[in-house]
Amino acid sequence: MEGKSVAGRIHDAIHRLTAAEKRAARGLLGSYPTLGLAPVAEFAQQAGASSATVLRFVSALGYKSYPDFQRALREELEERSKSPLQRSSTSDVRADADAQFLDRFVAQAVDNLRGSAALIPASEFEAVCARLAENRGACYLAGGRFTDFLAGYMEAHLRVIRPGVRRLDGRPATRADQMIDVKPGDLAIIFDVRRYDPSLIDVATELAARRAQIVLITDEWMSPVSRFAKLVLPCRTEMGRTWDANGSLFTLAEAVIARTTELSWPTASKRIGSIEA
Amino acid sequence: MEGKSVAGRIHDAIHRLTAAEKRAARGLLGSYPTLGLAPVAEFAQQAGASSATVLRFVSALGYKSYPDFQRALREELEERSKSPLQRSSTSDVRADADAQFLDRFVAQAVDNLRGSAALIPASEFEAVCARLAENRGACYLAGGRFTDFLAGYMEAHLRVIRPGVRRLDGRPATRADQMIDVKPGDLAIIFDVRRYDPSLIDVATELAARRAQIVLITDEWMSPVSRFAKLVLPCRTEMGRTWDANGSLFTLAEAVIARTTELSWPTASKRIGSIEA
DNA sequence: TCAATGCTGAAATCATAAATTCAGAGGGCC
DNA sequence: GGCCCTCTGAATTTATGATTTCAGCATTGA
Structure with a gap:
């Protein structure tokens, strides 16, 4: 009942x-x-x-x-x-299900992508890109256990289009050194998804203390870092019961990169030109 | 209003x-x-x-x-x-094209995902996952300028579910050291997309010489590494004229990880359990 | 046709949720 | 670094909606 x-x-x-x-x-x-x-x-x-x-x-x-x-x-x-x-894990025709694993996975990933787009207000997305395109102050990136690679990917792209891009790695020993130059008004982009990384809270606390503006890219359950964030871009990540997928975060990161490139084209194009040479 | x-x-x-x-x-x-x-x-x-x-x-x-x-x-x-x-979800047509940037980007990313699923034969995908789940020999990962982060992401996950996972970094100086232990039958997963990284050709050549089995994850234009690959998983990456997106490669990597985890659950679950502790 | 039974809704009561207020915290700006 | 202004949530007040009561009405069976 x-x-x-x-x-x-x-x-x-x-x-x-x-x-x-x-x-x-x-x-x-x-x-x-x-x-x-x-x-x-x-x-x-x-x-x-x-x-x-x-x-x-x-x-x-x-x-x-x-x-x-x-x-x-x-x-x-x-x-x-x-x-x-x-x-549900209820056994359908097993062989058939296996053959379609990729299709089903992709279908779910598509749902997550669309869900993310619906979850993120356009103005919030625009604000992040506009702020990035300003080229004012430094821009720091950090991520958790797995999302650190997203931070790295984004860093590699941002370096191309603007100066002052740095990565914060996770080692506590080197954290103080890395933070030393953070100035008020600097930008920090933090990636954090479920099984939220406790060390990112420390990083965010320190960044907030130094008056950096924090942008958080997280999942639908919202990392505790959101407490310190000025802007939050939440994505859908749920894939069935056991597994969360970060594909939507990745695509969001790419969207931010693409949009920022577009917005800062006058200055970015020069940098790109000189890198090619 | x-x-x-x-x-x-x-x-x-x-x-x-x-x-x-x-x-x-x-x-x-x-x-x-x-x-x-x-x-x-x-x-x-x-x-x-x-x-x-x-x-x-x-x-x-x-x-x-x-x-x-x-x-x-x-x-x-x-x-x-x-x-x-x-x-369809967001019904209102917004006058401001900029406000739609994220929606348009996501729509394109969705096309790429679906296109990728269509482009990849199920049997090829299954073969890669099955081979990974075998836990036979070592598994090396490498990527190019940007795709190296995909390799890193995948490595971090694969380490959880099987032993012998290593990353090949891009520095020519250390390459010889890293390759020294490669044995015939070892597995290598290489990510390479347009503006194909020349150094990956060298890596692939060397791996092939040592009789490693190469899995290539690439874009629709097919990295030259494919010449050495036993299995190829090509993805759609095109996003308009100027920009290629790697989101589909990322999601493919996640699909491979998820499927491999499923296939090797008996052994993988033990590793996962001991990591949690 | 006349009880007997029990369903129904208007009105009264009670409970809970919405709205307001205000003192203190926090952030931003010289 | 200090001031000011805005924001915030705990506490209080107000309002609204949930619940109960009960008289009347309908239905049924003798």
């Missing part, structure tokens, strides 16, 4: 319901789940019943209060939107 | 919001629209802000009360489920 969907409970219980309660049930199923998320009075009116009847209906479904019932609806809704493709 | 979606309003207003209000905005976008249907206190807690801040946030979006805001969310939800075919 506990783990059942609200709609499921209605179907189970509908025989036991009285006439007016059935109207409530029909109303809810008719615009599911929205009507149940409205206040009781509105639910009642839309369904052509009284508030009291709606409450009795909800109680008959086994919920101990109206808010409790609404919580169930919200959780159901959340569940649905969280997993766009139900990726 | 009246007819705008809540998400749209957030995107419009986000630059005017204060730090804590942005946390609220991100929280809502992160689990949209469910969080907004919860009581203020719950919204606040989930988003890491106070109730007061959430109320200010809602007011900043132009709603005259929290219930008013919730009604808007419900109507939106109702709207979406009513329309027979879910039309």
